[in-house]
Amino acid sequence: MPQRPTPAPARGGSRRGVVVVLVLLAALVGAVLAQPLMRSVGAWVAAAGAPCGVVVDGQRVPLERDHARAATAEAARSLGGPGAGGGAAVPELPEGVVEAVLAARADTALTCRVPVAEPAVEAETSSGLTPRAQAVLDAVRTEVGELPVGGFAPGGVDSGHGEESTHYEGRAVDYFFRPVTEDSLDDGWVLSQWLVAHADELTVQYVIFDDHYWGVRGSARGWQDYRAPGGSDDPVLRHLDHVHVDVLRGE
Numbered sequence: 001m002p003q004r005p006t007p008a009p010a011r012g013g014s015r016r017g018v019v020v021v022l023v024l025l026a027a028l029v030g031a032v033l034a035q036p037l038m039r040s041v042g043a044w045v046a047a048a049g050a051p052c053g054v055v056v057d058g059q060r061v062p063l064e065r066d067h068a069r070a071a072t073a074e075a076a077r078s079l080g081g082p083g084a085g086g087g088a089a090v091p092e093l094p095e096g097v098v099e100a101v102l103a104a105r106a107d108t109a110l111t112c113r114v115p116v117a118e119p120a121v122e123a124e125t126s127s128g129l130t131p132r133a134q135a136v137l138d139a140v141r142t143e144v145g146e147l148p149v150g151g152f153a154p155g156g157v158d159s160g161h162g163e164e165s166t167h168y169e170g171r172a173v174d175y176f177f178r179p180v181t182e183d184s185l186d187d188g189w190v191l192s193q194w195l196v197a198h199a200d201e202l203t204v205q206y207v208i209f210d211d212h213y214w215g216v217r218g219s220a221r222g223w224q225d226y227r228a229p230g231g232s233d234d235p236v237l238r239h240l241d242h243v244h245v246d247v248l249r250g251e
Contacts, residue, residue, distance in 0.1 A: 050063055051064065052111065052112040054100050054109065054193075057096060061096075065200070070084040071084075071110065072193050072194040073194070074093075075098055079145045079147065080147075101193050109196075110193040110197065111196055112197060114199045118251060120250050120251070122250060128156045128157065132203050140173075148178075149173060150174050150176065166206075171247050172245065173244075176242045180240045185240075204216060205247055226238070
């Protein structure tokens with residue numbers, strides 16, 4: 001009876017074993033290497049979930065809104081403000097946040113994501129401001145301090161600003177920081193960040209300062225480049241010497 005030939009070893013059998021081992025090793029190494037990545041992604045998700053943030057030592061630090069307000073209030077001591085608290089409990093702030101607000105520029109400044117409100121249209125009052133704009137003026141006076149201010153007048157203004165300016169509707173206030181120096185830029189950025197931290201409760205529409213602006217409708221993008229009308233190099237038109245803040249018109 002003829003014998004069946006002995007089956008030859010399958011080609012590549014040993015090769016498949018090597019592949020299996022390599023796959024297992026790769027999975028193990030990948031799992032180890034993925035831990036920092038997962039932590040990094042987790043931190044990013046946490047940062048993305050927070051409504052506010054500021055850059056501290058090159059790293060974006062996420063902040064809840066009450067932290068953003070406390071940090072900017074504390075920084076506003078440099079402008080004459082009472083500081084955070086006022087008898088109320090102050091949330092514990094991450095290390096370096098207040099210092100970051102005090103030294104901020106556009107690429108590091110505190111910013112917040114703010115939902116767009118739908119308030120009613122308001123008429124100017126006897127001060128030349130709408131009630132919402134007056135609320136901004138009053139809040140800054142109380143919580144930041146007495147600052148040189150303009151851009152409005154009893155009876156309203158109808159000149160001295162660009163076409164279709166919100167100043168002509170009594171919806172804008174200018175805070176002056178003159179002459180333009182590094183110290184005045186520091187002070188202007190402190191106020192600008194304070195306004196952003198309070199933008200939701202004050203129905204702020206735009207804050208413009210130092211060639212940059214923050215707008216509620218694009219608040220998720222943070223601070224953006226501002227182009228002066230006609231590309232002018234005038235420090236007034238570039239908002240180098242004053243912070244412009246206006247409020248929503250409403251519908």
